[in-house]
Amino acid sequence: MLAALLLCIVPAAAQPVTPPARYANVQLADPAKEQSARALMETLRCLVCQGQSIADSDADMAADMRALVRERIERGEKPASIRDWLIARYGDYVTYDPPLSGLTWPLWLAPMLLLGIGGWIARSSFRRRTR
């Protein structure tokens, strides 16, 4: 959907004066590391766009965050610890994968609960086997 277009539209007049950081638009040499960096980037929210991950945003801030993720992955840091660092810095808002907590357990429990309730309701439409 065009929805996706929760885009940050980059004003033409405001093209970056300083060139973006090295790894903003350059992949890591090691394909395995690049893949884990990419996977992490897809779960991080571009803070100035609101509706896009940093993996698919034109915004300068997303570029800086991509560079940060790639640099840390290259240094051997685990994706989970990079995410924790970003959450500590920007809050839960930055991750599209809400961590399980006192505030998010209803969200994560919902699928199971819905399946259970739905199954219980559906049961009533079946006839008991009489044979």
Add this chain to the structure above:
Amino acid sequence: MIAEAGLAALWFASALAALQLVMAAIGIARGRHDVAAAVRPVAIVQGLLALLAMALLIALFLNSDMSVKLVVENSHSAKPWLYKFAGAWGNHEGSMLLWVAILGLAGGAVAIFERSLPERTLTSTLGAQAAIALGFYAFLLFSSNPFARLNPAAADGLGLNPLLQDPGLAFHPPTLYTGYVGLSVAFSFAVGALVTRDVGPAFAKAMRPWVLIAWIFLTLGITAGSYWAYYELGWGGWWFWDPVENASLMPWLAATALLHSVTVLATRDGLRAWTIMLAVVAFSMSMIGTFLVRSGILTSVHAFAVDPERGAFILALLALYIGGALALFAARIGTVRAGTTFDPVSREGGLVANNLLLSVILGIVLIGTLYPIVAASFGVQLSVGPPFFNKAAGPIALLLVAVMAVGPLLRWRRDDAKAVLRRVMLPIGATLAAAIALLFIWPGVLPWAGLSLSAGLAVASVAPLWKRKLTRTPLFTYGMVVAHLGIAVSLAGMASDSAFTKETLVAVRAGEPARIGPYTVTLDGISPVIGENWSALEARLTATRGGSETILRPQLRFFANPPTSTNESAILTALDGQLYTVLGQPDGQGRWQLRLWWKPFVTLIWFGGVLIALGGALSLLGRVRRERRAAMRSEWA
């Protein structure tokens, strides 16, 4: 004059909607057939007036009438013709007018074409449709008037968001809205049947074509929107689990469930309460989607204007209609609860599983979409995005695919588990064969399951045609086969894209080649290009694959009104996938940033979407033909 005529048309339409509602109420409550008989023509004229208002707004945009506030704020005289035309609904007021025009037309279409519903039920259905229309006319007239003048007139307009300046704008919103708002007919049918206590197979048969029409348009609208986002956004993504996308997915999920449960009601007089509930839920999801997008709760290109008053207005309408329908449902529960029950191993059983799983997915999407909004109202900022939806809804969707493979192979009433097992041997074999073959190139858990199941579903979906006389098989059976095959095709595309996409991000000088998947891409040069209302830097890329060369021209486009730049991707479609190229920024030392993706079989996603809609169309044709033949037979008898 045109603007005043448009406003007058809207006022007249709303007056007729009020008349339609009152006449329907008198017709039903007092049993006055003469009054009820006039409801049909009123509904038709009401629909035509709403359409006229929309046509007049389009005329204002085409003329670039800068004395109209909406045109000034959202258009520009230098804009190409197509975007003046489609720009009429590329803003809050215009899109709400389109919404209301389709609502009016849907009511008018029911008044003209619906012949199988008993007169009383039809009258109360049209009354319900008028009640919905009245609320949304009031919304337009009191808080979103598209025809407001600007005095003094402006010299020129502010222009349209360049992201919307795409042929997609002419197709995607009207198609999606036809589906969205078309579901209002299902809602009104449900309310009408509840009022007259007329929930049964005949009612289900009458409602089915209307649900199908809405569903076909919704499917096409979502498919088109997904492809538009894919090529316009320039990052190769095609679905983002963004709230606005979810707002269109939720009615689709509900409508898909409704489509299947209405078949159980039509064939076996089962699932009465459930079908009525789904009809109410489906349009409620459309209204919730409209509320989410139009209230300004979300920020997006879809949420054109932020105005809390409008949000409150739509929320009040939402509470009124959904609450009213649910109250009526509760009052009539005694008459709709009954219905035949059935064996778990049966076609009905499969359809119940379909409904259950679709509803659970709907619930997950709804909760995931609303959760951040609710949390924000408690002062907590959090995000729910693709990782949540994939983890929570993905496995259930795959389970649904498995049910979809088995369901059509089950007999109505009661089936024998052993015989069923024999029938599904081949699809299970195909699934296992694909699963084992894929172990060697391990694509990740969800894509692996997705690809394996899509192989099984592809085989299973054509199985209902096995050993049947193909010329004597009813058209709606073909419809089911094609639609289910479409799901298999689309699923294969999704899984293939997420498993096998290759990405190359490079900064290159002219003449320097870059490798991506089976292609070698060389930047030949960059040149300036001038368009109708934009200028651009255009790259000339030569993509080479096994000796054959193709030229691609991605652009970095600059718009003056409003000042914005966009990436215009250039895509090369091959039989086995797409090469997706985007031109990025220069690095100041003679190099240009290129983003290249090789996406194997990604086109299957949208091809599958079109197949699903085609299946719906075949099914619709088959049902309508059979009903007509049955009607002719009963006339002769």
